[in-house]
Amino acid sequence: MxxxxxxxxxxxxxxxxxxxxxxxxxxxxxxxxxxxxxxxxxxxxxxxxxxxxxxxxxxxxxxxxxxxxxxxxxxxxxxxxxxxxxxxxxxxxxxxxxxxxxxxxxxxxxxxxxxxxxPARLGWRDVPLREACDTLHVPLSLGPVGDPAACSMGNPHATFFVDDLDAIPVREIGPRLETHPIFPDRANIGFAQVTSPDHIRLVIWERGAGLTLACGSGACATIVNAHRRGLTGRRATITMPGGDLVMEWREGDGHVLMTGPxxxxxxxxxxxxxxxx
Structure with a gap:
């Protein structure tokens, strides 16, 4: 058939x-x-x-x-x-x-x-994480990255903020972080470089998919975690290898809005x- x-x-x-x-x-x-x-x-x-x-x-x-x-x-x-x-x-x-x-x-x-x-879900059980901890500063590091923020957008995300995105060996550490024991359901791993209060560069290692040109839920998690860290406003353009998404974490109800083609x-x-x- x-x-x-x-x-x-x-x-x-x-x-x-x-x-x-x-x-x-x-x-x-x-x-x-x-x-x-x-x-x-x-x-x-x-x-x-x-x-x-x-x-x-x-x-x-x-x-x-x-x-x-x-x-x-x-x-x-x-x-x-x-x-x-x-x-x-x-x-x-x-x-x-x-x-x-x-x-x-x-x-x-x-x-x-x-x-x-x-809405972004910010509790450690929501992500989920293996044990209770502050999801704004998850006790996890590997090689050149550490101290991610985590949240759930219907699937688990961890965002590592870095100074130089091009220097991160994403293919090497992405799969190891995805399957780290702290994430009982595995996780999508974002590597984000904040270039201004309204612009972020992002590369995502997706759970079950690997390195992709773009990840919508990953962009959602990134704007949420970046604003929680005080790195951006609630609205920013997120540039991924495949192009740009305009993201907004709405203040009134905590919903994340994503605009793209x-x-x-x-x-x-x-x-x-x-x-x-």
């Missing part, structure tokens, strides 16, 4: 998107990992399946990492899926539901989409039986 798919991306953070709203596609985590493989599959940072919308939302978005594990949030994918559903429904505002909650997204001028990624690279069809063997 051939299944249609789309290859989409937000700032190079790329996704294989399937539509399972009409019928359950029955794909296993192993098949998702096979499709996500960049050598033997189609290749993507996250594998996305659109599922029937629960009450109060317009679509449910199921997210899997390239290793087949399920993720609770993906900011760039949220904008991509919202753009598809908004076009279908003829609306400028839709609500995307994930296992982490409801995410309202609205169309802005210039091909941009703004997603309300919900979406794109479709190509469409095609796949045979699930060819993957995951």
């Amino acid at each position: 051939m299944i249609p798919f789309r290859k989409m991306h937000g700032l190079g953070n790329d996704f294989v998107v399937l539509d399972g709203r009409a019928a359950d596609l029955g794909l296993t985590p192993r098949q998702a990992a096979g499709i996500a493989d960049r050598h033997f599959g189609i290749g993507c940072d996250q594998f996305i399946v659109m599922e029937p919308a629960p009450a109060g939302s317009d679509v449910f978005m199921r997210i899997r990492n390239p290793d087949g594990s399920e993720a609770g949030a993906c900011g760039n994918a949220t904008r991509c899926i919202a753009s598809l559903v908004a076009e279908e429904l003829g609306k400028d505002r839709v609500v995307v539901r994930t296992i982490a909650g409801e995410l309202p997204v609205e169309r802005l001028p210039g091909g941009l989409w703004r997603a309300d990624m919900g 979406v794109a479709t690279s190509f469409t095609g069809q796949l045979d699930p039986a060819a993957f995951g063997a």
Whole structure:
């Protein structure tokens, strides 16, 4: 059975998107990992399946990492899926539901989409961390980095603030930090260089995906942790290898707003039986 798919991306953070709203596609985590493989599959940072919308939302978005594990949030994918559903429904505002909650997204001028990624969760159990500690200063160091701030954006994040981002051996220390015992569910690891009160350079080692060109939830965690440290205001442009996101940690309700573009690279069809063997 051939299944249609789309290859989409937000700032190079790329996704294989399937539509399972009409019928359950029955794909296993192993098949998702096979499709996500960049050598033997189609290749993507996250594998996305659109599922029937629960009450109060317009679509449910199921997210899997390239290793087949399920993720609770993906900011760039949220904008991509919202753009598809908004076009279908003829609306400028839709609500995307994930296992982490409801995410309202609205169309802005210039091909941009703004997603309300919900509140940052700052307790050590929320992240989660292995033991009680101040999430603003987590007792963790490795090589040239240390003293990260941590929070949850529906998935666990730790942000290391550095003086020279280009000097950090991300590929070497990223996987070791992701799987450090202090993170019982592993963690997304951000390396951030604050260049001004309204601009941050960011590289993300994503949990289950590795080094990616952009990470929406990682950008969310970074603006939150940077403001908590007194390094930036509540609004800043975050520059990642794939491009820029405009981030705001709203004071009134603690929600994080993310603004950025979406794109479709190509469409095609796949045979699930060819993957995951």
